[in-house]
Amino acid sequence: MRIAVTGREGQIAASLLEAAQGRSDMEVVAVGRPQLNLARPETVFKALEASRPDIIVSAAAYTAVDKAEDEPDLAFAVNAEGAGAVAAAAARLGVPVIHLSTDYVFDGTKDGAYDETDAPAPLGVYGASKLAGEVAVAAANPRHLILRTAWVYSPFGRNFVKTMLRLAGDRDEIAVVADQWGTPTSALDIADAILHVAAVLHGDKDFVSFGIYHLAGTGETTWSGFARHILEISKALGGPHAGVREIATRDYPTKARRPANSRLSTAKFAVAFGWTAPKWRASAEIVVAHLVGNSRNLGRRSRDSATDRLSGLPRSGSAPIKDSLQR
Ligand SMILES: NC(=O)C1=CN([C@@H]2O[C@H](COP(=O)(O)OP(=O)(O)OC[C@H]3O[C@@H](n4cnc5c(N)ncnc54)[C@H](OP(=O)(O)O)[C@@H]3O)[C@@H](O)[C@H]2O)C=CC1
Numbered sequence: 001m002r003i004a005v006t007g008r009e010g011q012i013a014a015s016l017l018e019a020a021q022g023r024s025d026m027e028v029v030a031v032g033r034p035q036l037n038l039a040r041p042e043t044v045f046k047a048l049e050a051s052r053p054d055i056i057v058s059a060a061a062y063t064a065v066d067k068a069e070d071e072p073d074l075a076f077a078v079n080a081e082g083a084g085a086v087a088a089a090a091a092r093l094g095v096p097v098i099h100l101s102t103d104y105v106f107d108g109t110k111d112g113a114y115d116e117t118d119a120p121a122p123l124g125v126y127g128a129s130k131l132a133g134e135v136a137v138a139a140a141n142p143r144h145l146i147l148r149t150a151w152v153y154s155p156f157g158r159n160f161v162k163t164m165l166r167l168a169g170d171r172d173e174i175a176v177v178a179d180q181w182g183t184p185t186s187a188l189d190i191a192d193a194i195l196h197v198a199a200v201l202h203g204d205k206d207f208v209s210f211g212i213y214h215l216a217g218t219g220e221t222t223w224s225g226f227a228r229h230i231l232e233i234s235k236a237l238g239g240p241h242a243g244v245r246e247i248a249t250r251d252y253p254t255k256a257r258r259p260a261n262s263r264l265s266t267a268k269f270a271v272a273f274g275w276t277a278p279k280w281r282a283s284a285e286i287v288v289a290h291l292v293g294n295s296r297n298l299g300r301r302s303r304d305s306a307t308d309r310l311s312g313l314p315r316s317g318s319a320p321i322k323d324s325l326q327r
């Protein structure tokens, strides 16, 4: 089976490429700029057709949450029209599309984890553009899975884990908001889940359970709880360390508002596909262990191949740190 994923250097695309390494039953082809530019929908079909996919994973997106407030037209062009063009291309090629969306479609006012029946009400441009993308994808291709995920981190691209490790190299204490709750999710786990789902779709031509699903790490925390865990693991491994000072959202002003609660219930996904993510703490250990071993690369995008960057890295399944380092 051949899977085409949009976005070449993105966290999920890079993690999918890595996850498919060594699998004889799956080939992942990453399709990125300049051939595929979501801001120019006319590029999309040709770029995807060339990879002759059995399934398309729509992972490329405009993900700069604060910057989106200043560039709403571009954010909507990429995340709504661009996403719709990817789903339409999949429909034209006769294949299903697996589209990634976000917890930021919710406003955070729910008392509890969000499930797929909860009404979205985004607080910012990024969330609104991703919600518009969900609508465009569903309209363009009935054979769609929209996977809403959250707080994604990995050895690749830019993410909160890398930011915390970089800041810990410069200061003794990092102030981090303690009143926003969510579910950190490793892109390595998302890649495993996507390959699992792709196999289900490919093996069952009569699959009918298309629609929206929540897919996130198991458990919950705040951004400050996440930061503390990252830095404790790093310290235990001899990497950068700093204290974490809990602050309120009002003490960390940002251009875009973020939900105070964007915890995602993953029960629907677990029942439909028989797959549950590892606990977020265990998955974070794997990624931090890898990054601390490569701390010279923190904060910039490495151009190495995904395989090189992950060689020796234990896969999801939550090996304890000591075991991780011994492998
Ligand atoms: N990161 C997170 O915390 C979360 C992400 N998501 C969703 O998951 C998906 C993947 O996220 P993630 O892997 O973290 O994203 P990244 O920010 O790591 O990567 C985004 C990718 O999109 C590409 N891209 C951006 N604009 C365009 C464009 N106009 N045309 C073509 N490609 C473009 C980028 O390409 P280039 O390298 O050329 O810039 C990059 O490869 C996205 O849909 C995102 O909304 C959902 C929840 C949380």
Ligand SMILES: Cc1cn([C@H]2C[C@H](O)[C@@H](COP(=O)(O)OP(=O)(O)O[C@H]3O[C@@H](C)C(=O)[C@@H](O)[C@H]3O)O2)c(=O)[nH]c1=O
Residues within 6 Å of the ligand: 063, 064, 065, 066, 102, 103, 104, 149, 150, 151, 152, 159, 160, 163, 167, 174, 175, 176, 177, 180, 223, 252, 254, 258
């Ligand atoms: C860097 C930093 C952030 N924060 C706060 C700001 C914010 O409320 C929270 C997270 O900050 P970031 O800007 O790194 O993360 P953010 O860009 O909000 O992350 C989001 O990205 C998009 C793509 C998604 O889809 C979401 O699921 C989510 O992962 O932590 C601190 O309190 N202290 C700090 O030093």
